[in-house]
Amino acid sequence: MAAIVELNGIAAQFPGAEKPVFADIDLSIARGEFVIVVGASGAGKSTLLRVIAGLLAPSSGTIAHEIENRPDRREIAMVFQEARLMPWRKVSDNVALGLEGLTVSADERKQRIADALKLVGLADYGNRWAHELSGGQRQRVGIARGLAVDPDLLLMDEPFGALDAITRQSLQDELLRIWKETGKSILFVTHDIDEAVYLGDRVLLLGGAPAKVVRSYDVDAPRPRSREGEEVGRVGAQVKADLSTLFDEGGGI
Amino acid sequence: MSRRTFLGAGGLFAFLLIWELVARSGVVEATLLPAPSKLPATLISEVTLGFWHKMVLASLNHYLIGLISGSLLGVLVGSAVAMFPTLDAVQSWLARLLRPIPPLAWIPFAIIWFGISETAAAFIIAIGVFWINYFTAYTAVRAVDPDLIELAASFGHRSLGASLRKVIMPAAAPGILSGLRAGLGQGWMTVVAAELFGITGIGQRMNEAAGLLATEVVIVYMLTIALLYGLSDMLFVAAQNRVLRWQR
Numbered sequence: 001m002a003a004i005v006e007l008n009g010i011a012a013q014f015p016g017a018e019k020p021v022f023a024d025i026d027l028s029i030a031r032g033e034f035v036i037v038v039g040a041s042g043a044g045k046s047t048l049l050r051v052i053a054g055l056l057a058p059s060s061g062t063i064a065h066e067i068e069n070r071p072d073r074r075e076i077a078m079v080f081q082e083a084r085l086m087p088w089r090k091v092s093d094n095v096a097l098g099l100e101g102l103t104v105s106a107d108e109r110k111q112r113i114a115d116a117l118k119l120v121g122l123a124d125y126g127n128r129w130a131h132e133l134s135g136g137q138r139q140r141v142g143i144a145r146g147l148a149v150d151p152d153l154l155l156m157d158e159p160f161g162a163l164d165a166i167t168r169q170s171l172q173d174e175l176l177r178i179w180k181e182t183g184k185s186i187l188f189v190t191h192d193i194d195e196a197v198y199l200g201d202r203v204l205l206l207g208g209a210p211a212k213v214v215r216s217y218d219v220d221a222p223r224p225r226s227r228e229g230e231e232v233g234r235v236g237a238q239v240k241a242d243l244s245t246l247f248d249e250g251g252g253i
Numbered sequence: 254m255s256r257r258t259f260l261g262a263g264g265l266f267a268f269l270l271i272w273e274l275v276a277r278s279g280v281v282e283a284t285l286l287p288a289p290s291k292l293p294a295t296l297i298s299e300v301t302l303g304f305w306h307k308m309v310l311a312s313l314n315h316y317l318i319g320l321i322s323g324s325l326l327g328v329l330v331g332s333a334v335a336m337f338p339t340l341d342a343v344q345s346w347l348a349r350l351l352r353p354i355p356p357l358a359w360i361p362f363a364i365i366w367f368g369i370s371e372t373a374a375a376f377i378i379a380i381g382v383f384w385i386n387y388f389t390a391y392t393a394v395r396a397v398d399p400d401l402i403e404l405a406a407s408f409g410h411r412s413l414g415a416s417l418r419k420v421i422m423p424a425a426a427p428g429i430l431s432g433l434r435a436g437l438g439q440g441w442m443t444v445v446a447a448e449l450f451g452i453t454g455i456g457q458r459m460n461e462a463a464g465l466l467a468t469e470v471v472i473v474y475m476l477t478i479a480l481l482y483g484l485s486d487m488l489f490v491a492a493q494n495r496v497l498r499w500q501r
């Protein structure tokens with residue numbers, strides 16, 4: 001499989017900090033792959049996504065994109081934990097945010113907004129205000145906003161972390177459907193191990209100070225998966241054991 | 254008619270009635286407290302003599318020039334200071350020193366610099382309006398959610414101009430508009446005082462009338478200001494509600 005983004009020896013350090021947040025990260029994501037990053041809070045997961053999204057310059061290392069660069073799309077799109085909808089925009093205008101800098105005709109823009117909203121099951125919600133939506137619906141709008149720019153890679157930073165368990169499970173299944181339908185690559189951050197092994201092809205455990213990829217797990221379970229499946233449970237137990245060892249060593253906090 | 258409207262109208266009517274009765278009873282001298290029933294005739298005479306619209310237009314002129322320049326400068330400087338930490342640091346002591354000076358304390362300098370002129374009146378009005386807008390714009394821009402700025406950046410809107418257009422201006426709009434509205438009221442408060450020093454306008458006419466103990470003329474202009482203020486506030490709120498449709 002061709003890598004869509006490849007990180008080589010990436011480190012990030014905030015000005016004034018003694019140590020880098022993470023160092024020496026190598027990571028390669030294949031086209032259509034679903035990769036999960038887990039790790040304790042403060043491990044540097046969000047910072048890693050910011051570096052990949054180009055919002056933060058790495059202090060060393062290189063990032064190579066094997067992504068087709070076209071004026072009518074963005075290579076990478078981000079979905080945040082708190083949905084981050086603009087309250088002064090209708091739902092469809094929120095979805096349009098990323099299209100506004102691209103060369104997309106008015107007709108195509110409309111079409112892409114409609115398609116993205118349909119994909120997340122909100123076809124009839126374009127004319128609502130953000131405050132009229134539930135938490136789960138807001139998060140769907142955040143996903144639609146990412147999909148509307150037709151990225152190859154979707155970066156998702158704990159997108160379901162603030163949702164109740166039932167909504168979270170149904171959004172996980174929605175996301176798997178969207179992933180299958182669109183063939184996008186996804187890099188997904190979570191601290192919920194069950195979510196990680198249910199969704200991912202591959203799970204990376206981030207830990208230490210500065211953080212590095214402590215271990216990588218392949219989840220070889222066929223899809224559609226069962227949450228109680230044997231492979232899913234086995235890898236999940238392994239990740240949890242490693243995470244608590246890391247915690248005891250004091251490296252995770 | 255709702256109970257509230259009914260009681261509101263009743264309260265106003267009772268106030269006028271008591272005022273009328275007190276004025277007619279002779280307990281107070283007529284020049285100290287003219288009866289409200291004398292006011293319509295006074296208004297008509299002010300209008301037919303040509304004073305009323307001359308004074309209203311003159312005051313409106315000072316008011317608008319002061320309001321617009323004070324609001325524009327206040328919003329611009331307040332927003333800029335909120336966006337650039339260096340500017341913020343530079344202004345921090347300066348603003349603390351200058352802001353507490355009441356606009357009317359600038360009257361001597363306004364007259365020394367600009368003479369008894371329209372500019373002097375507009376200047377005094379602008380000062381009060383400036384500080385109100387300076388601080389509301391500053392607070393509103395400071396309160397813009399940095400997560401939304403990052404969101405816009407992640408979708409390609411990275412330049413200062415882009416984050417201003419996509420995030421900062423719409424996010425700060427409710428705060429800035431409430432400052433503009435407060436300035437609208439503050440302007441009417443200062444306009445009369447600024448004109449008491451002989452600059453043509455409502456304040457000057459009131460001062461003249463008071464000197465002749467023509468108290469009913471004074472009251473006509475007091476009510477004129479209340480009317481103008483109420484009207485401008487109403488128009489502003491209607492415009493504000495349109496701009497902020499997205500708020501509940």
Ligand SMILES: Nc1ncnc2c1ncn2[C@@H]1O[C@H](COP(=O)(O)OP(=O)(O)O)[C@@H](O)[C@H]1O
Binds near residue numbers: 046
């Ligand atoms: N803007 C910033 N400036 C300075 N330090 C930061 C900034 N953002 C994050 N950090 C620090 O970097 C580390 C990793 O943060 P983050 O990537 O948010 O972790 P995670 O997402 O895994 O919880 C933390 O120690 C945090 O305090």
Ligand SMILES: [Mg+2]
Binds near residue numbers: 045046047157
């Ligand atoms: Mg995080």
